[in-house]
Amino acid sequence: LIADLTSLVRFANLDPIAGEFWVNEAWLSSANSGDDRLALVDRLKTSPYSSKYVDDREKRLADSQVDPLAKSGWSALLVIAFVAALVTSAVGFLV
Missing domain, CATH: 1.20.5 (Single alpha-helices involved in coiled-coils or other helix-helix interfaces)
Known part of the structure; x- marks a missing residue:
């Protein structure tokens, strides 16, 4: 999903009954593999993103074997x- 975050939040908050909506997660798809994928995950953990938790599906699948x-x-x-x-x-x- 690629969207203008400001417009998306404004549209989601049009309903006056519901509480205010804030984005709390993002799902990304990448064709990278190996060291490039690890570097991408590390970059997502640092500024300007500063995510508390980055979950890599490929790593979790490898761990569950x-x-x-x-x-x-x-x-x-x-x-x-x-x-x-x-x-x-x-x-x-x-x-």
Whole structure:
């Protein structure tokens, strides 16, 4: 979205019943990648923007990747716990 911020705020504040409207976020799209993308994110955190929080979707997606070895490790541990509970139940049933 590219807009004149002054006109947008003026239009949004035409309704006298609602409270005053102020922009509190902006969504940006960039074709940059790698070091250029990191430099862009760093520039958005400094003057004249001075954003308190800049969220990079590409970084968050990379951080959310699941390690298949860790996932299979938890599955194996769950199977071992299930077998142990089954054996304990069987022994308790026989006694």
